[in-house]
Amino acid sequence: MAKKGKRYLEAMKAFDRDELYELPEAISIVKQIASAKFDETIELHMRLGVDPRHSDQQVRSTVLLPHGLGRTVRVLVFAEGEDARIAEAAGADVIADDAVIQKIQQENWMEFDAALAVPSMMSKVGRVARILGPRGLMPNPKAGTVVQPNELATAIEERKAGRVEFRNDKTGNLHVPVGKASFDADKLTENTQAVIDAVNRVKPAGVKGIYVRRIVLTPTMGPGIRITPSA
DSSP, X not given: OOOOOHHHHHHXXXXXXXXXXXXXXXXXXXXXXXXXXXXXXXXXXXXXXOOTTSGGGOOEEEEEOTTOXXXXXXXXXXXXXXXXXXXXXXXXXXXXXXXXXXXXXXXXXXXXXXXXXOGGGHHHHGGGHHHHGGGTOSOOGGGTOBOOGGGHHHHHHHHHHTEEEEEOOTTSEEEEEEEETTSOHHHHHHHHHHHHHHHHHTOOTTOOSOSEEEEEEEETTSOOEEEOTTO
């Protein structure tokens, strides 16, 4: 078992690992224990009662955080021709044409935080699906990341403003950033609640029993605080 550092062990003294906290109190604690020399990201982790082996129990969607992520989001758009000009005018950081797709394919180039695509480019985007998919960056209609050209401006603006995608991993867990430790407690609370509400809205019909089994809030370098599922 990995040995915990002094700062980590000191942070664990600030709360009871076995207690379930209401969201505002958990936010207060996580801000208190985020003591690294950089502005730590606050992350929400949710254990869901889904069976990831079944396609009808996948949890995937996006949510617009009311107060953003507190960092610059680099948006890449798979587009060409007039669609590329629309994306560039809307503020896309990278226009992924054939040359960029080849760079991703050959060099695993990944210097962007969010990816969008117009439908006409999806056949080409498929070349790099194995690279983008594991990183949660593969455009997908269900996640709202495959958009019509007339919707590009809004989609790019929302990604830069703090729209994040979430999807369950192979163990049925979700991992979603909700802001920075420097955020006001109220802003972190509203961002976190927005994610929890969004996850509840997309509960798969095939899920039986308890849907949200555990919710944990944690700073980048610290231990997790358990939140009551009633949040």
